[in-house]
Amino acid sequence: MGSDELPDWLPVWCRDQLGGEPAGVLFLSQQVSMVFGLRLAGGRDVVVKARADDGRAASCVAAQAQLAERGFPCARPLTPVVGVGALAVHAEEFRPGGEVLHGDSPEMAVRCAAVFARVTAELADVAIVPPLPNPPWVRWDHTDSGKWPAIDSLDRRDQSVVPEHVVQTARRARGRLLAAGLPCVLGHADFEAQNLRWQGRQVSTVHDWDSLAWQPEAALVGAASGSFASAGPPTLAPIASSEAFLVAYQTERGRLFTAAELEIAWAAGLWMAAYNAREMALCGGSPAGGDALRAQAAERLRRANA
Structure with a gap:
């Protein structure tokens, strides 16, 4: 063009x-x-x-x-x-330069968690009207009639192509999230490798501020712990890497999550992964995230107490 x-x-x-x-x-x-x-x-x-x-x-x-x-x-x-x-x-x-880092290892998770902790700390001092409605991939608190937030471009497609395990995982994760009862904070809800640029060990630019959300801190961290490695089509990080992300984030912030907050973190990562897997199935996208969700769902649901 x-x-x-x-x-x-x-x-x-x-x-x-x-x-x-x-x-x-x-x-x-x-x-x-x-x-x-x-x-x-x-x-x-x-x-x-x-x-x-x-x-x-x-x-x-x-x-x-x-x-x-x-x-x-x-x-x-x-x-x-x-x-x-x-x-x-x-x-x-326009901020050119920097590189996208690829990888979903625990070491990469720790590196990314430090950036996410910095983002969250900075946003804690920002005074704005909450950016609602939340982005649909973290809008588990929607009040629409169906299981998913209403999005016409997705809802008019053939829902039968969405694997049942994706639907059931989302249902169980959402149930745990809606029972959270935690205060909301401002956070970055699309924390993926493709939205970060690095120069050596330092992050040079964080992109996609259109995707701010108003959700519990633990839920936003949990979503990021699952999505941080996505450098293209959405995927789901290995469980060990998500665990490393959560531990590193708490260390950086100097506050340990409660047992309930940790459950919410695991539930949020699951719900976002299920949302993405549904979208990929409906749009003919990469099945990688759905495959990872299928392999990890049982253990993540256990950790979420869902």
């Missing part, structure tokens, strides 16, 4: 909000959000993000801005969130 093939609204938006129209395209990505890496007329490089306006974006961008102002390694927002039809759009600085 060249700059002449961008959405009709984007050049005008860039001119109005950033002072220049796109002169070139650095990269494009479309998953939950549309992400445009652009070189503006005059040579300035920026990233523009657009997603369906569900009311979350302003809070997420406000949190990201506060962290960037403190020097946290994340992209600095360049604009507030601006509505464009049914879209919520903002721009942020």
Whole structure:
């Protein structure tokens, strides 16, 4: 796609909000959000993000801005969130460089857990309206009529392709999560290898602040302990690595989880993995996460007391 093939609204938006129209395209990505890496007329490089306006974006961008102002390694927002039809759009600085680290070993888990602990600590001092509704992969507290949060693009597909073990694992994990009774905190709910960039032993950029959530701390840590190794299609880390992540996180934060919090952590990792496995099954994606879920479900459910 060249700059002449961008959405009709984007050049005008860039001119109005950033002072220049796109002169070139650095990269494009479309998953939950549309992400445009652009070189503006005059040579300035920026990233523009657009997603369906569900009311979350302003809070997420406000949190990201506060962290960037403190020097946290994340992209600095360049604009507030601006509505464009049914879209919520903002721009942020382009932060190239760094590498994605691959691997799901306990050693990698410990390294990633230290970053997640830092993210959580930083977000504890951020004052924003909670970014609700939560991202669907951590929206086990939904009030929709079905087992899963209602998402039309998934719900209209043939549900019979979703393995029954995925559905039952999600049901049991969700039951434990809904009984948690723990206070909610602000946290990063898409903590995956593909959203981190490293320079040597140091993390250089944490991406995807659109995916902030308002859930119990232990649940957010548990979700991250299962997803941290995903560098492409979602997968589920080995149990030993998730355990190493949870231990390292508690050490970094200087607080041990209660027995109930540990159960919630294991339940959250399970629910997120089941959500991802369902989506992959419905969309014809990689079966790796579903295979790992099948192999690990019994032990993870035991640890979750689900």
